[in-house]
Amino acid sequence: MLKVEGLNQYYGGSHILRGLDFEARQGEVTVVLGRNGVGKTTLLKSLMGVVPIKAGTVCLDGQDITHDTPYERVRKGVGYVPQGREIFGRLTVEENLRMGLAYKSGGTPIPAELFELFPILKQFLHRRGGDLSGGQQQQLAIARALAAGPKLLILDEPTEGIQPSIIKDIGRVIRMLADRGDMAIVLVEQYYDFAAELADQYLVMERGEIVQRGRGADMEAEGARQRMSI
Ligand SMILES: Nc1ncnc2c1ncn2[C@@H]1O[C@H](COP(=O)(O)OP(=O)(O)O)[C@@H](O)[C@H]1O
Numbered sequence: 496m497l498k499v500e501g502l503n504q505y506y507g508g509s510h511i512l513r514g515l516d517f518e519a520r521q522g523e524v525t526v527v528l529g530r531n532g533v534g535k536t537t538l539l540k541s542l543m544g545v546v547p548i549k550a551g552t553v554c555l556d557g558q559d560i561t562h563d564t565p566y567e568r569v570r571k572g573v574g575y576v577p578q579g580r581e582i583f584g585r586l587t588v589e590e591n592l593r594m595g596l597a598y599k600s601g602g603t604p605i606p607a608e609l610f611e612l613f614p615i616l617k618q619f620l621h622r623r624g625g626d627l628s629g630g631q632q633q634q635l636a637i638a639r640a641l642a643a644g645p646k647l648l649i650l651d652e653p654t655e656g657i658q659p660s661i662i663k664d665i666g667r668v669i670r671m672l673a674d675r676g677d678m679a680i681v682l683v684e685q686y687y688d689f690a691a692e693l694a695d696q697y698l699v700m701e702r703g704e705i706v707q708r709g710r711g712a713d714m715e716a717e718g719a720r721q722r723m724s725i
């Protein structure tokens with residue numbers, strides 16, 4: 496579904512991503528692990544086109560999207576849940592969800608499935624996003640990314656600053672979406688146990704490079720946890 500080749504990224508003179516190569520398959524959760532500052536967010540921003548790609552290619556479902564705008568990528572099926580959620584605090588839950596449908600025609604209904612995944616959003620439909628708890632905002636951010644029916648869902652540290660009960664709910668939804676088989680999921684995490692539970696495939700980043708990778712089932716045996724804690 497997603498194929499990244501030779502991806503390099505720079506901020507000014509600093510080389511942030513160094514020749515990343517990987518694939519994320521449909522029906523799988525690909526976990527990207529790494530400590531603060533190794534380039535995880537920069538990777539997802541590059542996939543989304545929020546920062547222009549300096550070198551390398553990104554293909555979605557066989558189509559080269561390397562130079563597409565974020566808007567075009569959404570249309571082609573990339574859903575992005577940014578770090579820190581970035582929901583619109585002054586807009587209602589409903590309006591936030593509509594933002595996820597912004598490129599479709601005005602009358603497009605919010606998919607009912609989103610409320611099955613996250614019932615709280617239905618209950619709080621007319622509340623302002625800013626009045627939700629952190630965990631509820633995260634659920635809203637995920638639902639917003641799902642509204643357009645993505646083929647690739649990318650999530651940047653969805654557990655950051657969120658209470659354990661909602662982390663469990665979010666984990667269940669991610670597993671369910673992957674098991675449905677029509678979507679590839681790339682999950683960036685620093686919370687090892689959450690990542691390990693969901694990973695079909697894992698990648699560990701250090702200083703802008705992938706330094707270790709394997710199948711999720713082998714993560715523990717291959718010492719991914721130690722890499723995170725050094
Ligand atoms: N807008 C920016 N301008 C300059 N440097 C940045 C910018 N954003 C991030 N960086 C630097 O790029 C590196 C990677 O950051 P980031 O991708 O956010 O890492 P991570 O998500 O793994 O914590 C860090 O050294 C960070 O300081």
Ligand SMILES: [Mg+2]
Binds near residue numbers: 535536537651
């Ligand atoms: Mg980050």
